[in-house]
Amino acid sequence: MFLASRHTSRRHGLALALVLCIGSAPVLARPAAADDAPDPGPALPYIIGLHEAYLSPGYWAARLPDADTPILDRRQIDAQHARMRAEDPHIQDIAALPASIPASQVRSAITALSHWPSRPLHDIHGNAIPAALRQDIEANLALDAIATTTVPQYGLVVHRGALRTFPARQRVFSSTEGTDIDRFQESALFPGDKVAVVHRSADGAWLFVHSERYSAWIEARHVATGNRETVLGYGAQGPYRVITGAVAHTAYTPEDPRVSRLQLDMGVRLPVLADWPPAQVVNGQQAHASWVVQLPVREPDGTLSLVPALLPRSQDSSSEYLPLTPRVLLQQAYKFLGERYGWGHDYDTRDCSGFVSEIYRSAGVLLPRNTSAQGVSPALDRIAFTDKDGAATRDRAVAALQVGDLVYIPGHVMMAIGHVEGRTWVIHDTAGGSWKDADGQRIQAHLNGVSVTPLEPMMASDELRYIDRITNIQRIRAQTP
Known part of the structure; x- marks a missing residue:
């Protein structure tokens, strides 16, 4: 990339x-x-x-x-992180964002990413992207709706979600010979990732967010917004489980589909509810064969809740980062x-x-x-x-x-x-x-x-x-x- x-x-x-x-x-x-x-x-x-x-x-x-x-060692890694955050302009500290952001700054962040490529683009069938579709996608940026000042909202990602160039699911390709490289696909965020929301698309389905390593569009359904201190404090204290497999999944549960078979990618770190009562079930299942982890979920109104979920001990994870x-x-x-x-x-x-x-x-x-x-x-x-x-x-x-x-x-x-x-x-x-x-x-x-x-x-x-x-x-x- x-x-x-x-x-x-x-x-x-x-x-x-x-x-x-x-x-x-x-x-x-x-x-x-x-x-x-x-x-x-x-x-x-x-x-x-x-x-x-x-x-x-x-x-x-x-x-x-x-x-x-x-x-x-961990001390040296922490020192490197301090250098990274101080010296590397690609690492963003969303906790340092001002209480209000001027419209020019929000607009600049969006247009730095969301500008239509000069090369021809095609859909998954090899057809050229029509001008009307381009106009609809660009209109969904809602640049005219940016307020004079924006108060950032803070949220946690609740499900692995794509980061996109534009607020659209439309897949586009610069070649008619392959459909693997979607030119509007930027990256992804993972459960527990922290974001600052600074703009919403015209249709309301997309959020423009700043995260530690990227700024882009993510579907609103993947983000739950909440109190700034709650969001920034999530996972600040251990104990933890760090995903050490390529991926891991939470236990299946029909009681709360929001945390059922949730994909967790390598390196995701989740807080453990170590004081969970042994006899108390989690979503209909006793927890002795799993870790009780705390996960963010999105309520129907888009707000954040933190709930328990089971990470089976069979899944590849560790109590701390690997050496x-x-x-x-x-x-x-x-x-x-x-x-x-x-x-x-x-x-x-x-x-x-x-x-x-x-x-x-x-x-x-x-x-x-x-x-x-x-x-x-x-x-x-x-x-x-x-x-x-x-x-x-x-x-x-x-x-x-x-x-x-x-x-x-x-x-x-x-x-x-x-x-x-x-x-x-x-x-x-x-x-x-x-x-x-x-x-x-x-x-x-x-x-x-x-x-x-x-x-x-x-x-x-x-x-x-x-x-x-x-x-x-x-x-x-x-x-x-």
């Missing part, structure tokens, strides 16, 4: 030979034992160089001498292996930047939403590349990648998982990919999901490798003042 950045690139030097410095942290050459792992067996078909063993996180963790050594270690990053990434690619969190899945965000979120690490913002974040340890960096410089940087490093090319991010037999391997959520066959012909691969591939053979065109297109490498590591 793309999001324009206002941050100016900060250049890091590249060391020669065996050591690559990112900020102040030296990156040593891979351990001597890296190629001493057992034979991974014959190659699998189609994906270049892939073996069965490479599809297991344990294979990569076993090759590391420090798989369980913390990359950052940030190479093994944990590998394990969490592989929980998504094979999941369908979802542009802007479409299809109830995720895209490349959402994929890496949620891996790190399960360890309590905050990242900006989109690749263009992640790649330049000043709060991370960044190496920036320009057209002046040649193949040798880029190849040295790739050879020095460590597990968890994030590699950015225009519009895409990959996470490094290790090196074997002279190749660097990555896991990424990708719509496509290509490499050259034995005859030098480029193979276009419709991967369309979370995949494991080598980095070196991946081609961006007939002549350019992915490596030649790298714009940034980001490493989540402690920074030295």
